[in-house]
Amino acid sequence: xxxxxxxxxxxxxxxxxxxxxxxxxxxxxxxxxxxxxxxxxxxxxxxxxxxxxxxxxxxxxxxxxxxxxxxxxxxxxxxxxxxxxxxxxxxxxxxxxxxxxxxxxxxxxxxxxxxxxxxxxxxxxxxxxxxxxxxxxxxxxxxxxxxxxxxxxxxxxxxxxxxxxxxxxxxxxxxxxxxxxxxxxxxxxxxxxxxxxxxxxxxxxxxxxxxxxxxxxxxxxxxxxxxxxxxxxxxxxxxxxxxxxxxxxxxxxxxxxxxxxxxxxxxxxxxxxxxxxxxxxxxxxxxxxxxxxxxxxxxxxxxxxxxxxxxxxxxxxxxxxxxxxxxxxxxxxxxxxxxxxxxxxxxxxxxxxxxxxxxxxxxxxxxxxxxxxxxxxxxxxxxxxxxxxxxxxxxxxxxxxxxxxxxxxxxxxxxxxxxxxxxxxxxxxxxxxxxxxxxxxxxxxxxxxxxxxxxxxxxx
Numbered sequence: 001x002x003x004x005x006x007x008x009x010x011x012x013x014x015x016x017x018x019x020x021x022x023x024x025x026x027x028x029x030x031x032x033x034x035x036x037x038x039x040x041x042x043x044x045x046x047x048x049x050x051x052x053x054x055x056x057x058x059x060x061x062x063x064x065x066x067x068x069x070x071x072x073x074x075x076x077x078x079x080x081x082x083x084x085x086x087x088x089x090x091x092x093x094x095x096x097x098x099x100x101x102x103x104x105x106x107x108x109x110x111x112x113x114x115x116x117x118x119x120x121x122x123x124x125x126x127x128x129x130x131x132x133x134x135x136x137x138x139x140x141x142x143x144x145x146x147x148x149x150x151x152x153x154x155x156x157x158x159x160x161x162x163x164x165x166x167x168x169x170x171x172x173x174x175x176x177x178x179x180x181x182x183x184x185x186x187x188x189x190x191x192x193x194x195x196x197x198x199x200x201x202x203x204x205x206x207x208x209x210x211x212x213x214x215x216x217x218x219x220x221x222x223x224x225x226x227x228x229x230x231x232x233x234x235x236x237x238x239x240x241x242x243x244x245x246x247x248x249x250x251x252x253x254x255x256x257x258x259x260x261x262x263x264x265x266x267x268x269x270x271x272x273x274x275x276x277x278x279x280x281x282x283x284x285x286x287x288x289x290x291x292x293x294x295x296x297x298x299x300x301x302x303x304x305x306x307x308x309x310x311x312x313x314x315x316x317x318x319x320x321x322x323x324x325x326x327x328x329x330x331x332x333x334x335x336x337x338x339x340x341x342x343x344x345x346x347x348x349x350x351x352x353x354x355x356x357x358x359x360x361x362x363x364x365x366x367x368x369x370x371x372x373x374x375x376x377x378x379x380x381x382x383x384x385x386x387x388x389x390x391x392x393x394x395x396x397x398x399x400x401x402x403x404x405x406x407x408x409x410x411x412x413x414x415x416x417x418x419x420x421x422x423x424x425x426x427x428x429x430x431x432x433x434x435x436x437x438x439x440x441x442x443x444x445x446x447x448x449x450x451x452x453x454x455x456x457x458x459x460x
Contacts, residue, residue: 030110034062041065042092045103056096059103061110073113076137099169101128109133109141118144123159126152127166127175153179157186161194164202176202184209188217195221196228200235204242216251219277223254226261240265250274252281259308275312279319377438380417381406386438390428394421397431 029037039062046056069078081087097103105128112118118141120126126149133142152159160183167175183190183206198206203225210218222243226232244267250258255277262271278284377385381402388400396418398406407414407425414423 028064028067028114030061030063030067030114037062037064039064040091041068044092044094045106046094046096047100047103048096048098058094060092061106063110067114073115073138073140075113077135079137099128099131101125101166101169102131105129105132109136109138112141112144113138118148120145120148123152123162124166127163127170127172130172130175131170149175153182157182158190158194160186161190161198164206165198168199168202176205180205181209185211187221188215192221192224192228196225196230198225198229198231200229200231200239200243203229204239207243207246210246213246214248216249216254219247219250219254219258222247223257223261227257237265240267244270247273250277252277252284255281256284256308259312263309263312271312275315276319278316279323285317285320373441377434377441385442386431386434389431389434389438391431392416392421392423393427394419394423397434400428400430403428 030039031037041063043061043063044058045061046058049056065078065082067073068075069082081093087093097106101124105125108119108125109129109132118129120129126145129145130142130149133139133145149163153163160179164176164179164183167179180202187195187206187210195203195206207218207222212218226235226243240261244258244262247258247270250270250273255274258270259274259278261267262274374385379386379389379397379399379402382399384399386397386399389397390400390403391397392403394416396416398417403423404425406417407423415421416423
């Protein structure tokens with residue numbers, strides 16, 4: 001039911017189709033004294049006796065026939081009434097309104113009939129105006145009221161509770177259906193105090209329209225309503241069955257309240273769900289198993305105080321034990337798996353450490369060989385690896401640049417730094433094997449201390 005469908009509920013049947021001459025009336029008001037307004041008709045609203053009172057309370061409104069029975073804002077009720085010759089002679093009509101909000105909204109209704117803008121201040125006035133519009137036959141006022149209701153429901157969904165409650169007084173089924181659907185859509189966000197004010201019948205309709213039936217929130221809302229509503233005496237077996245049919249999942253907090261409710265109305269299906277949910281509530285279970293002397297004085301547990309039968313308490317304890325067994329089994333399985341994983345990880349770590357230690361040993365041997373090789377591939381002049389190595393006639397190897405510098409700076413005959421044999425550039429040749437070894441060593445070289453640092457860091 002959409003809010004826009006409210007218009008469909010307006011039904012006024014007018015059998016009077018005789019044209020009425022239009023009269024231009026200005027500045028008429030029903031609020032002025034009759035002597036000033038020249039009113040020619042009275043509408044008397046009466047209310048039924050309250051309590052021990054025997055007399056009806058009556059309120060008089062002095063109006064003009066031309067205003068209430070002639071367009072543009074005429075009321076079908078009076079148009080048809082004044083067509084009756086007997087009624088036309090009368091100077092008043094008495095109407096009984098049982099609902100107080102209808103009497104309170106009547107002045108607002110008359111203001112609209114007299115050409116003023118419709119001023120709606122609250123939900124009570126809006127719903128009462130819908131009823132007045134239908135009763136007296138004013139489609140223009142009905143449309144304006146519905147527009148206000150649409151805006152109110154769209155901006156404040158929580159007001160749907162008040163709309164449903166008020167519409168129920170007038171038996172306005174379409175207004176009830178619209179408000180109930182909106183309330184059901186926003187049930188989880190509406191204040192619980194507001195929900196409690198609904199009658200059991202309306203609350204059932206709201207629960208039926210709730211979208212997520214599997215949500216545990218629904219069970220908490222129903223439990224809160226059952227514990228605090230002022231309409232508990234109006235809940236019968238049919239309503240109890242209707243409420244619990246919508247519950248698919250129960251929260252642990254709501255389990256005890258719903259369990260008492262299920263026991264009261266002998267609802268076996270919901271009773272099983274409540275027992276299962278209550279077994280998850282550690283507070284309830286601890287109260288069941290705690291001896292009375294542990295509480296400091298003789299006092300029954302919470303479940304006992306709520307008159308939960310002993311066999312139900314035993315079922316709750318059994319369910320709690322079964323749940324605990326499942327949790328223990330699950331935890332034991334997780335622990336076994338964790339131990340297995342830890343054992344595998346430990347084995348892998350030891351194997352990795354063994355391989356790293358072996359690599360460290362090989363690295364040390366490689367470093368020793370490399371150090372010896374570097375000593376053999378180091379120039380005796382610049383003390384660096386050979387660069388563009390050459391071999392002299394005596395067989396010793398030098399850097400080409402170092403050899404040229406030595407020969408250029410020699411005061412006498414240049415000699416080999418190793419064996420002191422004469423050294424001439426014409427006698428040297430490029431030593432390609434040594435050059436290839438040095439170039440390869442420079443390209444792939446990674447400092448052994450760096451490698452060792454990485455290994456030690458990993459082992460740590």
